[in-house]
Amino acid sequence: MRPAFFFDRDGVVNVSPGPGYVLCWEEFHFCEGVIEALAWLKKQGFALVLVTNQQGVGKGLMTLEALDDMHHRMQEELAKYGAAFDAIHACTCLKSDPGCTCHKPSPEMVLAAASNLNLDLTRSWLIGDQDRDIQMAMSAGVPHTIRVVGENSATIAADHEIRELTELLPLLQKIVVR
Numbered sequence: 132m133r134p135a136f137f138f139d140r141d142g143v144v145n146v147s148p149g150p151g152y153v154l155c156w157e158e159f160h161f162c163e164g165v166i167e168a169l170a171w172l173k174k175q176g177f178a179l180v181l182v183t184n185q186q187g188v189g190k191g192l193m194t195l196e197a198l199d200d201m202h203h204r205m206q207e208e209l210a211k212y213g214a215a216f217d218a219i220h221a222c223t224c225l226k227s228d229p230g231c232t233c234h235k236p237s238p239e240m241v242l243a244a245a246s247n248l249n250l251d252l253t254r255s256w257l258i259g260d261q262d263r264d265i266q267m268a269m270s271a272g273v274p275h276t277i278r279v280v281g282e283n284s285a286t287i288a289a290d291h292e293i294r295e296l297t298e299l300l301p302l303l304q305k306i307v308v309r
Contacts, residue, residue, distance in 0.1 A: 132249050134250065134255045135245075135250045135251075136258065137182050138258050138259075139257075140183035140185075142283075143258055144162065145162060146160045146161075146162055152193070154197065159205065163296060166209065166212050168303060169216075170212045181202075182241060183222070189228070198221065217248060218244050220241075222240060235263040235266075237270070253274060258276075258277045258279065261283045262287045264276075266287055276289040280293065
């Protein structure tokens with residue numbers, strides 16, 4: 132079993148759209164520094180997993196096919212640097228959907244990835260920018276968290292905080308033990 136790094140998408144992997152949604156590849160812009168951090172983690176032997184709520188699909192603002200296309204293009208770009216995700220888990224439900232079990236802060240996406248990829252959650256990390264990301268990690272048994280401090284208020288403490296993704300790789304190089 133190997134450890135993983137779980138990444139939220141909007142505001143962590145790509146520039147946050149603010150209160151809206153990234154609806155197509157042309158609107159998707161990697162955060163500065165994230166590709167280098169992903170590539171470094173891959174070289175250290177970590178699995179990389181994207182865990183993201185994408186309500187834009189549930190709201191009818193974009194199709195599932197458009198989301199899949201965006202993630203496919205993201206993966207193609209990351210692969211050029213040896214930084215592609217091992218798995219992508221996206222909840223496309225509305226958070227108000229009573230039948231949804233995967234919307235963050237539910238641990239379902241993390242637990243599904245752990246089962247599918249044979250991951251050791253006790254040695255894993257999560258990087259997110261919202262309380263629901265940190266809560267998801269805690270609920271799934273992921274003990275290590277990094278918060279990207281930004282436009283969202285924080286009421287749940289993370290182990291580490293950074294203000295920009297350019298700070299991620301230097302932090303990882305100091306704190307990550309395989």
